[in-house]
Amino acid sequence: MNILDDLEKIKELDSEDMLGIEENFYNQLLEAKKIAEKVNVGSIESTAFSGVAILGMGGSGFTGDIIRNLTKDDISVPIEVVKSYDLPGFVNSSWLVVPVSYSGNTEETLSAVQQALSRGCNLLCVTSGGELEKIAEDNGSCIVKVPSGYQPRGAAGYLFFSTILVLKFLKIISLPDSDIEEALELIKEKCTQYRREVKTQKNYAKIIAAAIGDSFPVIYGTEGILSSVAFRWKCEINENSKTPCFWAEFPELNHNETVGWERLKGITSRFVLIVLVDKQEQERIKVRIRTTIKLIRDNFAKIIEIPVEGKSKLAKALSTMYTGDIVSVYLALLNEINPTPVKKIEILKAELAKLNEK
Numbered sequence: 001m002n003i004l005d006d007l008e009k010i011k012e013l014d015s016e017d018m019l020g021i022e023e024n025f026y027n028q029l030l031e032a033k034k035i036a037e038k039v040n041v042g043s044i045e046s047t048a049f050s051g052v053a054i055l056g057m058g059g060s061g062f063t064g065d066i067i068r069n070l071t072k073d074d075i076s077v078p079i080e081v082v083k084s085y086d087l088p089g090f091v092n093s094s095w096l097v098v099p100v101s102y103s104g105n106t107e108e109t110l111s112a113v114q115q116a117l118s119r120g121c122n123l124l125c126v127t128s129g130g131e132l133e134k135i136a137e138d139n140g141s142c143i144v145k146v147p148s149g150y151q152p153r154g155a156a157g158y159l160f161f162s163t164i165l166v167l168k169f170l171k172i173i174s175l176p177d178s179d180i181e182e183a184l185e186l187i188k189e190k191c192t193q194y195r196r197e198v199k200t201q202k203n204y205a206k207i208i209a210a211a212i213g214d215s216f217p218v219i220y221g222t223e224g225i226l227s228s229v230a231f232r233w234k235c236e237i238n239e240n241s242k243t244p245c246f247w248a249e250f251p252e253l254n255h256n257e258t259v260g261w262e263r264l265k266g267i268t269s270r271f272v273l274i275v276l277v278d279k280q281e282q283e284r285i286k287v288r289i290r291t292t293i294k295l296i297r298d299n300f301a302k303i304i305e306i307p308v309e310g311k312s313k314l315a316k317a318l319s320t321m322y323t324g325d326i327v328s329v330y331l332a333l334l335n336e337i338n339p340t341p342v343k344k345i346e347i348l349k350a351e352l353a354k355l356n357e358k
Contacts, residue, residue, distance in 0.1 A: 004206045004330055005199050013333050016340035018240065019196060021154040022326045026191045028157035029184060029318075032146070035158070036165035039144050044122050045170055049096040052172060053080045053087065053116070054163075055109045056100035058235070059152030063100045063126070063160045065228040066321075070164070070313050071173045072224075085111040093120035096172070100159055102152035104130020107352065126163050128155070142166075151340060153239055156325070179312035186310050186319045194326050205323060208274075208304065209330035215272040215301055219247040219324075222285055225317040226276045226308065233274070233324035240328040240339040250288050261296040268299045276320055278308040 003009055010019065021028075054064030064081035071079065080088060085108045091097065097116040101109045104127040113135060116123060123141035125132050128148035136143045144166055146158035168175040194205040201207075217237055221230025227249040234247035248257050261268065273296070275289060293303055306323065310316040332339035 002200050003336070004196075004203075004209065004334055007196060010196055010333055013336060013338055014329075014340070015338060018151070018154060018339040019326075019329050019333070021150065022322075022329055023191060023195050025157055025322055025325070026184070026188045028155075029161050029187060032158045032161035033165060033180075035144065035146060036162040036169065039142060039162075039166050039169075041124075041142055041166065041170055043140065044096065044124065044142060047096070047122065049077060049122075049172065050094040051078045051080060051091065052096045052098060052167070053082055053091045053121075054098045054100060055082045055087075055112050057083055057106050057108050059154075059156060059239075060100045060102050060106065060109070060126075060159055062153075062156060062228070062232055062235070063163050064098075065231065066160060066225065066317055067164050067167070067173075069225045069228045070317060071175075074174050075172070077172070082112055084108055087112045087115040087119070091116065091119070091121065095121055096124060097121040098124045098126065098163065098167075099132055100126040100163060101130065101132050102128055102146070102150070102155050102159060104128060104132035104134075106132075110135075124163075124166065126159060151239075151342070153236060153325075156321075175314065176312070179314045182310060182312050183315040183318045186315050187322055190319055190322055194323075205326045206330050208306070208323070208327045209334050211302065211304055212272055212274075212327075212331055214335065215270055217243065217245045218271055218273050218300075219245065219276070220250065220253065220273065220289075221247070221276045222250045222278065222281060222289075223252065225313050226278060226320065229317055229320045229324065230276055232321050233276075233328070236325050236328035237331065239342055240325075241331040241335070242337050243331065243335075250285055250292075254288055254292060258292055258295060261299040265299055269301055271300050273300045273303045275303065275305050276308060277305045278316065 056064050061083050068079040068081050099109050099113045125136040126144040127133050128146050144162050167173045219230045219233045221227045230247045234245045237243050237245040308316050309319050329339045
């Protein structure tokens with residue numbers, strides 16, 4: 001029996017039920033919507049901010065990436081994504097700072113939060129608890145409190161969806177209700193199509209995982225939302241599948257990486273290229289993608305084009321992201337790996353914690 005269709009084997013391998021978390025993504029989004037609707041934004045709702053800085057690392061950091069790319073064409077103020085210990089010098093008291101830390105204890109984010117407070121910035125804190133919740137409470141800041149008990153990457157629906165909806169309620173960004181409804185309906189459909197009970201021959205996520213198999217994946221997206229989504233695919237394959245992965249974006253990759261595929265075919269013949277393709281993309285990007293695939297096809301074991309579904313940017317981003325998330329879990333299970341533990345990250349955190357003891 002195909003391991004991806006062996007429900008008992010899946011249960012044995014996936015002892016912390018990461019697949020179940022992914023299968024429940026639609027309900028996570030619904031709950032995130034309810035959380036956002038209950039957030040008390042009274043202290044900041046009438047403030048005219050000159051910019052928004054979204055702080056976060058890893059699974060939490062995806063929130064800033066995708067919000068910036070979803071809104072950049074319509075927003076009237078800049079959105080800065082901060083993935084480091086330090087807040088940029090231009091972020092001042094007129095900015096809204098949005099720290100996103102699922103655990104509430106991400107050290108890079110907490111460092112930048114302290115700098116934001118010292119500059120008199122307003123905070124909108126998104127967390128399940130930890131030190132960030134305490135900081136918010138001590139300073140009278142707004143809190144978006146999400147449920148605990150997940151890996152940060154498994155709480156993407158809570159973190160991203162609640163944050164973007166609160167920014168919508170604050171009128172900082174524009175997000176039509178019709179886009180939200182479309183995205184929810186598309187995710188609901190995909191959750192049904194990708195669930196474990198659907199056999200491989202009819203389950204697109206299982207088919208893609210099987211196509212990747214034991215190959216080295218490379219993910220290509222397009223500048224904008226598909227760039228953020230391609231990066232998310234890369235990170236999910238890293239953390240869930242315990243597999244190295246590269247990613248890049250059009251058109252930038254055509255100015256450097258395309259040339260790099262001229263050598264080492266003996267190595268890259270074990271690589272698989274995954275291209276996120278939006279049929280509504282502008283013609284020049286379509287030509288770039290088609291031509292690039294022709295130029296580098298011989299360097300890869302196979303090339304897989306993932307069609308982007310949906311009409312709105314939000315629906316496209318969420319549905320394509322979700323496909324990658326659940327593919328990464330199936331890829332882990334295919335290779336008989338428990339997708340949840342991230343032992344190397346925990347070892348690194350333990351070493352950093354020793355510095356606090358000195």
